[in-house]
Amino acid sequence: MAVRVVLVGCGNMGYAMLAGWLKSGKLAPSETLVIEPNQELRDRAGRLGSVVASSIDDAAGDLSPEIVVIAVKPQVIREVTAGYRKFAGSATFVSVAAGTGIAAFTEILGAGAAVMRCMPNTPAAIGKGMMVVVSNANVKEPAKAFVGDLLSTSGKVATIDDESLMDAVTAVSGSGPAYIFHFIECLTDAAVAAGLPADTARLLAMQTVYGAASLAAESGEDPAVLRRQVTSPNGTTAAALEVLMGQDRLKTLVTEAVGAAKARSVELGK
Ligand SMILES: NC(=O)C1=CN([C@@H]2O[C@H](COP(=O)(O)OP(=O)(O)OC[C@H]3O[C@@H](n4cnc5c(N)ncnc54)[C@H](O)[C@@H]3O)[C@@H](O)[C@H]2O)C=CC1
Numbered sequence: 001m002a003v004r005v006v007l008v009g010c011g012n013m014g015y016a017m018l019a020g021w022l023k024s025g026k027l028a029p030s031e032t033l034v035i036e037p038n039q040e041l042r043d044r045a046g047r048l049g050s051v052v053a054s055s056i057d058d059a060a061g062d063l064s065p066e067i068v069v070i071a072v073k074p075q076v077i078r079e080v081t082a083g084y085r086k087f088a089g090s091a092t093f094v095s096v097a098a099g100t101g102i103a104a105f106t107e108i109l110g111a112g113a114a115v116m117r118c119m120p121n122t123p124a125a126i127g128k129g130m131m132v133v134v135s136n137a138n139v140k141e142p143a144k145a146f147v148g149d150l151l152s153t154s155g156k157v158a159t160i161d162d163e164s165l166m167d168a169v170t171a172v173s174g175s176g177p178a179y180i181f182h183f184i185e186c187l188t189d190a191a192v193a194a195g196l197p198a199d200t201a202r203l204l205a206m207q208t209v210y211g212a213a214s215l216a217a218e219s220g221e222d223p224a225v226l227r228r229q230v231t232s233p234n235g236t237t238a239a240a241l242e243v244l245m246g247q248d249r250l251k252t253l254v255t256e257a258v259g260a261a262k263a264r265s266v267e268l269g270k
């Protein structure tokens with residue numbers, strides 16, 4: 001089968017998306033070409049059935065991909081993207097890099113290049129990602145629909161028109177899974193400090209975050225209402241929430257953290 005999608009960079013994020021696409025069956029493995037210089041990561045993609053190569057120059061055959069997904073680090077994105085200029089006339093480019101704006105791509109690929117920016121997150125690997133997309137005017141409807149369809153196999157897709165919102169998006173849903181993972185680590189450590197064995201502590205912390213997030217998502221109820229349902233007057237939860245919510249402690253910390261991520265995203269774009 002001809003290659004429809006070239007994935008450039010198959011590290012944490014590239015692999016998470018690739019796994020989602022192939023699991024859904026919307027793309028056959030042989031329709032995907034993965035360019036990844038790291039042999040271990042290339043082999044991992046190869047085990048999913050993708051065609052793999054260490055550089056685009058090593059990829060065999062005449063390629064005419066519909067989509068080129070750029071999933072390398074922002075620091076190398078310009079030099080890496082330049083190697084794909086030959087596809088700019090026909091393919092739509094999709095970048096998942098933090099910070100780097102659409103203008104950086106049209107500078108490299110030409111003003112007429114069709115470019116989409118997508119901010120995914122790693123839960124995409126199990127179909128529970130959050131993908132936010134913005135496109136330039138050169139992206140044609142069929143390509144937009146194809147990319148949207150592919151991304152939807154990895155979770156929820158939201159579209160924005162104002163690219164300047166991408167820094168905030170990155171700080172919330174792009175980086176956000178790390179905040180929640182850290183919360184699980186903290187809750188696990190606190191459980192051990194409270195006397196529970198380590199494996200029980202981990203199970204309780206993880207299942208509690210999973211259950212609470214699922215209840216919030218599936219009930220559609222305001223999280224504040226769900227919080228009150230747990231909180232008996234003068235009970236145990238109220239005692240804990242006094243620590244977390246007193247003087248807006250957690251809120252202040254989370255707001256500062258998101259602000260720092262947003263500022264770094266702006267910086268990466270310079
Ligand atoms: N990790 C995450 O949760 C998220 C990452 N992103 C973005 O995704 C991009 C990739 O991030 P990660 O996957 O975390 O980094 P990573 O370091 O795990 O993956 C990048 C991959 O690019 C490969 N690479 C380097 N030079 C290359 C070249 N010339 N051709 C092809 N591949 C090359 C590296 O070997 C590496 O495997 C970044 O731009 C980041 O901002 C976006 C949202 C979430």
Ligand SMILES: O=C(O)[C@@H]1CCC=N1
Pocket residue numbers: 098170174175
């Ligand atoms: O940490 C980063 O820069 C990337 C972008 C969002 C998540 N990971």
